[in-house]
Amino acid sequence: MLTRYHISQEYMAAFSEDPPKYAALHWDGKMLRDVLGSDPGTTSETLAVLVSGPPAYPEGKLLGVPVIDSSTGTAQAEASMDLLEAWGLTGVITALVFDTTASNSGVHRGAAKLLEQKLDRKVFYLACRHHILEVLVGAVWENLFGKVKSPENPWFKHFKDVWTDLTTDNPTTLSIRQKWLNKKKKECKEMLQEILRSEKPPRADYREMAELTLIVLGDTPPRGIHWSRPGAIHQARWMARNLYSMKMFMFAEQLEYDEETVVKLERLNLFLGLFYTPMWISSTLAADAPANDLQFMKDMMKFKRTDPEIAQAVLQKLENHKWYLTQEVVPFALFGSRLSDKEKQDIAAKxxxxxxxxxxxxxxxxFPQVTAKTTLADLVGPESHLLLDTLGIEYDWLLQPVATWPRSDDYSKALEYVSNVKVVNDIAERGVKMMTDFANIITTDSQQKQYLLQTVEYNRERFDSFKKQTLKK
Structure with missing residues (x-):
């Protein structure tokens, strides 16, 4: 334990000497059993705190896993700030990446606001795009099937129970008649085929969603049609609604759902296949986030003519989640691939x-007001100077033709930042998973657990004594 203490001090010192120049702060909490503490068996709120930033830590560096008194924004902000100070990172944080719960994003006592106050400067609020999209699909499901009150969705539980009895040879696919929806279908299929053929396809569950989307749209994935056994059905599982809903629709006939349920599943899959999956797959790209969100809102406004209930449910949720259409974040689009040169020039000129x-x-x-005629240039305002101000960048290149921008060192500096800044909180989710896995491993073997508890208790006072003596030396 003493050796590990010395090693941890060396790691902290080395990291503090060469931290990322521009870092994002991530945090995420979870109730965990106390398996090695003074009162084993009880649960406590635990927080995973990480930072990310290129070039050395693009996928995050875990700072600590403190136990906090509660899940309030105040407790989370104080614990996160304590770690930032301990690691000497308060001066490099330029962005906060968080799930959009009230404890994080609250106007008065949200952790994000409190952290910004403690840092004493303006930073980017980058709400997790995966969390936002999960809120949207949850609203659509609730609109169609009602609120699920139990931790596990009973629809998914039934499907999982009967999966082995189903024949998967002839899945039902969507029949789309409207011209503009068929255009969206073509665009979606082309994008998913390209991504799945790439050298680095999405991780397992995201890949399954992309492949299921192709199948439900009447296409075949690059590696053929493979059916994965249904997995987690817990409400907190991000992908559950998407994966189960697609399979339930494709095998609705065998499941003997009534006509009303089949129609609801068809409506849900039309939304998932044409709009939701493309948004999810591209959600990690910060530079494309403003253009993607604006187009998604416009698509939902147009989709109201096809399915007013689903479109309205999505638009209502989006009113509180226009994080990437704010004045501060809109300039990210200058470095993306979604806009034409003219659109970028308009933003730059504004x-x-x-x-x-x-x-x-x-x-x-x-959050701005958005209509069917809104452009990203319309959303530019005084706060849009934050990006260039944070990076200490000059403005001359903005007045040059877009084709010449890459020749500017200032443009390249901003491009590097926007290309690397995180807009999803998955690394904090992975930190929480590490905590959970550790707790599960410790408690799997009761004999091992008892031995560890005895060892920790025996060494607790001795270690404190050793540490004090070492610090004196």
């Missing part, structure tokens, strides 16, 4: 013509 504020407005960003 930014250059907009007066920079004396100080940036802190707190939760203001």
């Amino acid at each position: 930014l250059h013509a907009t007066e920079k504020p004396d100080s940036f407005r802190r707190g939760k960003p203001m």
Whole structure:
């Protein structure tokens, strides 16, 4: 234990000497059993705190896993700030990446606002795009099938129980008649085929969603049609609604659902296949986030003519989740692949013509009003100077033709930042998973657990004594 203490101090010192120049802070909490503490068997709120930043830590560096008194924004902000100070990182944090729960994003006592106050400067609020999309699909499911009150969805439980009895030779696919929806279908299929053929296809469950989307749209994935056994059915499982809903629709006839249920599943799969899956697959790209979100909102406005209930449910949720259409984040689109040169030039011209504020407005960003005619240039405002101000970048290149931007060192600096900054909180989710896995391993073997508890208790006082003596030396 003493050796590990010395090693941890060496790691902290080395990291503090060469931290990322621009880092994002991530945190995520979970109730865990106390398997090695003073009161084993009880549960406590535990927080995984990480930072990410290129070049050395693009996928995150775990700072600590403190136990906190509660899951309030205040407790999470204080624990996160304590770790930032211990690691000497308060000066490099430029963004906060968080799940959109009230304890994180609250206007008054949210952890994000409190952390920004403690840092004493304006930072980017980058709400997890995966979490936002999970909220959207949850709203659609609730609109169609009602609120699920139990931890496990009974529809999914039934499907999982009967899976082995189903014949998977002839799945039902979507029949799409509207011209603009068929255009979306073609675009979606082309995008998913390209991604699945790439050298680095998505991770297992994301890949399954992409492949199921192709199948439900009447296409065949690059590696053929493979059916994975249904997995987790817990409400907290992000992919559950998507994966189960697609399979339930494709095998609805064998499941003997009534006509109303089949129609609901068809409506849900139309939304998932044409709009939701493409958004999810591209959600990790910060530079494309503003353009993707604006187009998604416009698509939902148009989709109201096809399915007003689903479209309205999505649009209502999006009113509280326009994080990437704020003045602060819209300039990210200058470095993306979704916009034409003219659209980028319009944003650049508007930014250059907009007066920079004396100080940036802190707190939760203001969400804009969006209509079918809104452009990203329309969303540029005084707070849009935050990106270039944070990076200390000059503005001259903004007035040049887009084709010449890569020749500018300032453009390249901003491109590197936007290309690497995280807009999903998956690394914090992985930190929570590490905590859970450790607790499960410890408690699997009762004899091992008892031995560890006795060892920890025996060494607790001795270790404190050793540490004090070492610090004196």
